[in-house]
Amino acid sequence: MGLICGHSHITYNMTSSNNFEQEIAAKHTRLVTAFDSGITKPIEARRQQLRQLYFAIADNEEALKESLVKDLYRSPIETEILELHLIYAEIEAAIKNLGKWAADESIWGDIRVAAARPKLKKSPYGAVLILGPWNYPLVSTLIPVASAIAAGNTVLLKPTEMAPNSTELLCSILGKYLNPNVFQSVLGSVPESTYLLSLKWGKIMVTGSCGVGKIVATAAAKNLTPVVLELGGKSPVVITANADLQVAAKRIAWGKFINAGQTCIAPDYVLVDSKAAKKFIREFIDATVAMYQNLDKDSRDFAHIVNSRLWHRMVTLVQNTKGQVVFQHGQPDEGTRFFPPTVVTDVGIDDVLMEEEIFGPILPVIAVDNVVQNASRLIARNDHPLALYIFTNDETEADRLIETTRSGAVLINDTVLQGGSVGVPFGGVGSSGTGRYHGKYGFDEFTYERPVLTQSLALEKFMKARYPPYNFAKLKALRRLGRRNPRFAREGSLEDSFLKRVLDSKLFWIALIFGGKAYAMSAHL
Template structure:
């Protein structure tokens, strides 16, 4: 994509410069003023209230829905050009979910944005305390290449529903999709609501120099730390979706064929370039070969003529990412039982779904997130050893268990931490309504999707309206302070605590039991005496 070279801002004009940025030109370092201009324009729109009314939000959501619906074929083609991803995968993993989410947001936005009444308390009910749902302002969404629609348009749905103005910075690696999105957003959506800026690291760095109501970043932990540090200069709240090494724990008594089928699908979809894809499998030592056998059989079912000629398998995003993955395979000490580098093709950016068994914790495949179609199998002695290994590493974005044993599943989930905890399937939890998408610790913080996206871009503003006669109740708060006023104010707190003092629970419980039994005895005696009369 060509660079827009600027001689001087006066000669070109900001409007033309901004148009150049919006249609996908990568601006030079001299064009920082253009970002300031776009940011200021959206701030002006926000302060003027153009994004805040429910009617305006719903209108933009309708336009966004038709932007997707009218251009499904073009979006499929763009993603294929960037990632070689099959159209069915794009439909299932991104497009259908986006349409469902925007329809739900349009239906729910009025309810979501309605002031929330607090629980009734007699002392303060007359003050009408509520939580106002207010947009945070101009927000920034920094997308990622692996899901160039879902990770930009998905959170945009929440930002529009929240009443925010938004700048989207799509990934520079998925150039075809980013260019198409730029064209579609500027065609369908109100520029008072949304602007889109393209570029790489220098452009993102300059965007981070500006103050934002909120920043959402999806990508790696290294850049995530840079984003968080830059945001701290302006005390900007941030949501980070960072990924990590997602483990799968296999119960030896589980259905290995089912597990293999779903795990290989989760690893091979989008050529493994999914932040919640399985990274490695922890399987009992004695069950490793049986599980690998099932994986090989499923692979043959998925790709009967091989994945290289299949129309059901994607490609790696770039040559640099291809080289990184090939380097891992060249360095592994594990046993490659399927795939590998034999038919890897740098020109086509093709690496086959690869299974590596007998992988040890110090292997090259275990030092960082794979983010590709390589699945490591780590044999472990037992479940306790699997849990210890998971806990010795950073908290993953997703943790998977395959088991029909409730105790087995509970033991894994109760003794680990992860962004999500999924049993007997993979990845599809991202498409289930009502579930948040987010990490914990090194895999990120904050969450979004559907209502959670609305909440992310919404400020919960405390509000009340206190009547003049409230001082009849609260007059004791005013000086001069007296013992009588202190006694009156003390009545606003509990006279006694509704739970026993530590160490006295059994005695208190026994005392209450004796009292209850005594009262029942008295009542019984009185009833008997009454009947005798």
């Protein structure tokens, strides 16, 4: 599969191209050369490309929605609220705030370099590679693209081959709207991805499974290329005896079954306090039936599994579980890859459903005695998840669960919400990923803070002590500047005194300097 998309060369031949390496290399060279020329450095040039990106999506919104009906049977309404709304919000925020985000930042805190007026310059990495996923092929590719462009990089996008209708269309659209010196794309499968990873990039971002993340990180390490890994994991839900079970059931069902459970931050399994387990299961089934009435393979509100291999994986999981399948809302259909919402109870911690991320509409429910005390131990049996969901009306219970677990994010009394905000960083920890993006966090992820110091030549006479030949008098002078003695005693408080805090204050020294100048001028007059 060697389909290459770019501004001037778009081909929809899905057979392997004999010269895809040459075509990819040419695109890579073009982006590197363009970045080196400085065309992405001006803030206004970046904002213009972001505007083009916005209208690339807005002008083709209906066609993009329809492409995801073909790939995932997904409702156009679900595509709009889960993908398009956030894309628009991200681009708008970048255009509005880019000047502020990209501005140099003054540094204060070390008197030894204060005269050099240190600042941080927000510098782009260069030509960056973005590898997109199939489950949300618009939002999970276009937000990183927007962040990378806003930061002043050039971008090569390699979307998934598993959602061909949406990704082929997306490449075609972007190729017509964006400057080909700033943006290029490549469609293909493993050979194309492998070759792309062999090239030297300023940074690489991938959204995918933990296995894919390891492949990308290993390849990037050969060139010491920094990476952003947005992966996944088994995101647990903890429901305490103090939770509002009716609300919890509705919100968990929604978060679990949007996009047929094919969401990296979907609730993967439920740990519910034994006292509330039976009632929660009843409420959850009722909520699911209410949301998806008369559900079958032809229903428009419920997405389907992306391909036959993953549909059969769902079937196998249900066949092999030792738990009890207490609810399946519809009949699975192989021809359309429809797999209905399914609830499994009495699931053991070593069950097949607990081995890896489910990534589908199957919800294991585990009743746990005193779940607040015991949930963290059960959660720790898996790698750190991308999200932890807690349902409780007791803040103390929530605090305990937060303090005894690790996850990319925590959401209390709701699900998935954290993934749809411009103002909240999105990312994992450990095997669920590294790095974070959305809004300013995405801009920061695609820039590096470059310290710039400008030392005054007029201060040379005060720097004699640092030059050899050394002697004790010079050392004494340097010790005074370097604060050789600690600011705290061997025992007692580690907090600075009020006087030390004043002397460390930037405002104090500004007032002292300008106050001294004002006093000198008044005395002269």
